[in-house]
Amino acid sequence: DADVTQTPRNRITKTGKRIMLECSQTKGHDRMYWYRQDPGLGLQLIYYSFDVKDINKGEISDGYSVSRQAQAKFSLSLESAIPNQTALYFCATSESLSNQPQHFGDGTRLSIL
Amino acid sequence: DQQVKQNSPSLSVQEGRISILNCDYTNSMFDYFLWYKKYPAEGPTFLISISSIKDKNEDGRFTVFLNKSAKHLSLHIVPSQPGDSAVYFCAASDNGGATNKLIFGTGTLLAVQP
Numbered sequence: 001d002a003d004v005t006q007t008p009r010n011r012i013t014k015t016g017k018r019i020m021l022e023c024s025q026t027k028g029h030d031r032m033y034w035y036r037q038d039p040g041l042g043l044q045l046i047y048y049s050f051d052v053k054d055i056n057k058g059e060i061s062d063g064y065s066v067s068r069q070a071q072a073k074f075s076l077s078l079e080s081a082i083p084n085q086t087a088l089y090f091c092a093t094s095e096s097l098s099n100q101p102q103h104f105g106d107g108t109r110l111s112i113l
Numbered sequence: 114d115q116q117v118k119q120n121s122p123s124l125s126v127q128e129g130r131i132s133i134l135n136c137d138y139t140n141s142m143f144d145y146f147l148w149y150k151k152y153p154a155e156g157p158t159f160l161i162s163i164s165s166i167k168d169k170n171e172d173g174r175f176t177v178f179l180n181k182s183a184k185h186l187s188l189h190i191v192p193s194q195p196g197d198s199a200v201y202f203c204a205a206s207d208n209g210g211a212t213n214k215l216i217f218g219t220g221t222l223l224a225v226q227p
Contacts, residue, residue: 004156031213042117042202042217043157058214090156094213099145099164099206102215104156 003027006091006105014113019078021108023091032074033092033102034058034066043090049074050096081112116140117205119218127226132190134221136203139184143205147215148177148188151200160201161188193225 004025013019023032030051035043045058047066055068063085065077078085088109092102118137126132134148144165149157163170163177163186170177176189190197200222204215 040122040219042204042219043215044217045214048214092156098213099162100213101147101159101162102213103159104149106154106156 004091004093004103004105006108010109012111013081015082017081019081021076021089023074025072025093027093029093030096031094034076035090037088083112086112117216117218119221121221123222125224126193128195129192132193132223134188134201136186136218137184138205142207145206146186147204149202157202195225195227198223198225
């Protein structure tokens with residue numbers, strides 16, 4: 001089983017709908033992250049969480065919200081989806097020590113019509 | 114302003130030869146650098162990293178070189194294999210890694226020809 005699991009893997013929805021992307025991990029890491037990737041671009045940080053009570057905005061948080069339900073679960077919500085939020089979304093985890101790599105899930109491909 | 118740049122969108126090499134992927138950065142506060150490999154329909158996979166106190170780190174066929182004065186890092190793959198064909202992202206972080214926040218480049222698509 002994958003250490004970092006994202007659901008759903010693919011989603012097509014309409015403008016204005018509320019969408020939740022879920023991420024769960026079995027690595028036991030305290031830190032979790034949500035990224036977005038657009039075609040031809042690198043990954044951009046949306047939100048990150050150091051533990052259940054510590055959530056921080058990343059570079060592109062507008063239009064998104066998150067919830068850290070438990071150490072192992074971190075969900076990303078689009079309250080009212082718009083077409084320019086069509087992208088590939090990745091969840092990642094890392095240990096709390098300095099200079100640690102992040103470990104990624106396989107992504108959710110989200111299309112908003 | 115793009116702080117981490119990968120100026121070559123693609124690279125093609127022959128199997129058995131060396132692949133060299135390049136990355137430039139602008140923020141002199143970056144002190145931890147990573148390379149990730151990404152296959153289609155999968156998430157990025159951590160490959161190798163280097164701290165700014167070093168100028169070279171090696172792991173099997175993969176070696177990362179860091180030139181702090183030039184703000185440049187490179188990934189060498191020797192020998193290249195067809196299974197290495199993927200998109201390679203470089204990434205960097207600052208704050209002594211305290212936040213582990215990463216800034217990613219736009220990626221280089223490596224194609225290793227049999």
